[in-house]
Amino acid sequence: MGSAADRRLFWGTAGAVVVVDLATKVAAAALLARRPFEVAGDYVVLRLVFNQCAAFGICLGSYSRWIFFVLAIAALLVLRVMVRSARPGDRFRMVALALVCGGAFGNLVDRVRSAQGVIDFIEVGVGSYRWPTFNVADSAITIGAVALAISLWLEGRAHERAKEAGTAAP
Numbered sequence: 155m156g157s158a159a160d161r162r163l164f165w166g167t168a169g170a171v172v173v174v175d176l177a178t179k180v181a182a183a184a185l186l187a188r189r190p191f192e193v194a195g196d197y198v199v200l201r202l203v204f205n206q207c208a209a210f211g212i213c214l215g216s217y218s219r220w221i222f223f224v225l226a227i228a229a230l231l232v233l234r235v236m237v238r239s240a241r242p243g244d245r246f247r248m249v250a251l252a253l254v255c256g257g258a259f260g261n262l263v264d265r266v267r268s269a270q271g272v273i274d275f276i277e278v279g280v281g282s283y284r285w286p287t288f289n290v291a292d293s294a295i296t297i298g299a300v301a302l303a304i305s306l307w308l309e310g311r312a313h314e315r316a317k318e319a320g321t322a323a324p
């Protein structure tokens with residue numbers, strides 16, 4: 155992370171994700187405890203769920219909370235290395251990394267805060283075909299991971315082109 159602008163972009167984005175994630179989880183816990191709220195009929199429903207496992211219901215038994223806590227810390231450390239090694243001025247990569255870090259930290263806070271698990275509350279689907287319930291942090295992680303994959307792929311293509319141009323030169 156080279157410049158002050160890169161740092162502001164990273165920390166501003168990651169901080170915004172954490173604040174919005176935690177605020178929506180607090181609101182969901184307070185407002186959805188009694189009953190779900192249909193936003194768009196059966197297609198989008200706000201429903202309070204406590205997820206002790208990971209994404210898509212991946213569970214590792216009674217120690218899931220702490221295993222996923224350790225995995226989240228490890229992921230944040232790997233992401234830290236990626237942030238520090240990002241090219242200065244690579245705003246797309248900075249935003250992608252900030253989304254993943256902010257989302258991971260938001261869910262990490264939930265794991266520490268409550269033995270009930272991470273608060274999920276957004277449910278989408280049609281009829282009996284439902285996507286697993288998720289939250290703002292999960293959305294940020296998913297969008298950031300896709301953006302990071304695109305960024306890494308584009309960087310790989312640029313390196314290949316440069317390599318081909320270098321070997322083709324007389």
